[in-house]
Amino acid sequence: MASKLDSEPSESVRGGVSTAKDAVVDRLAGTPLANAARRSGLTGTLSDVANRAAAVFLPDEVVFRAGDDEARFRVSTRFEYRGFAKYRSDPDATVLAAFVRSLRDDDVVWDVGANVGVFSVLAAGRLPPERVVAIEPHPENVDRLRENLDRNGRDATVRRLALDDERGRAELGVSSPDGTGAFGVVGGPTERRRIAVRTDRGDSLVADGVPAPTVLKVDVQGAELGVLRGLEHTLLDCRVVYVNVYEKHFTRGDEGEEIRDVLESSGLRVERLVEWDGGHFLRAVRES
DSSP: OEEEEESSTTSOOOSOOOHHHHHHHHHTTOHHHHHHHHHHTOHHHHHHHHHHHGGGGSOSEEEEEETTEEEEEEOOSHHHHHHHHGGGSTTHHHHHHHHHHHOOTTOOEEEETOTTOHHHHHHHTTSOGGGEEEEOOOHHHHHHHHHHHHHTTOOOEEEOSEEOSSOEEEEEEEOSOSSTTOOEEETOOOSSEEEEEEEEOHHHHHHTTOOOOSEEEEOOTTOHHHHHHTTTTGGGGOSEEEEEEOGGGOSSTTHHHHHHHHHHHTTOEEEEEEEETTEEEEEEEOOO
16 A cells, blocks of 8 residues: 655645544544553653554555656654655645756755655665765664665665764754654754764765765754754855754754855855745755
8 A cells, every 4th residue: 555645735645544544543642541641751652652553554655756756665653654744735845846856967965864765765766876865863764764765776875874063973862753754853852762873074074085965955853053064165065955944943043044144155045945833944056
């Protein structure tokens, strides 16, 4: 069983999971069991169990159509499926469509915060493996990303690490349910769990031989500024940059302006591509 999702926001979703199934999935974490879990301090544990148990109600995979391309992605958790479902509408549908349309045959793509690989797999349908670099710190997501590449007969350069403004070690604060598709923030607060991850500067990766990006996508749950600062020199050669600006995770009110300043100081023209309820997506373009 597969659910089909179009990357273009103006077209209808083909197939999908019924409202009834969604309701059953939601009920796994509700009612008296959820109330008891809250009283016992086990809400996170219940959510983790429900997230994985929901697999029996979900499609085995979802199918993305982007122009003439079609890509298939494995589904095994409720949170993972809901992540895919976001691409049915804005802001994610608009950003993904713009990203795919912007690709050229000679590009090098860095997908920073690749999660389970939606952007990376679609880029790998256009470009050879050495010119698609997927960067993701969460171990289960990295495994699923590689599985999704294999599922589509594609390949990419996959790095399990978090980009930051310094090289070292850090903790990834994971606040979403356990399992594939989970989100986390380097050094971020969490009531669930922390994962030790390696960090590095993007400029250092390029100095070590990783091809420098011409197209950069950054979606890192509030750690955008550190990523961009670590790409200070590399940004000078980027022609298109997409950044998800997580205003709701900022600890200071001026971080959004700093992100914009970093991009503009690299010679890029910056625009707000689309808004969402916790922030906005920026698109920065180098004018010829």
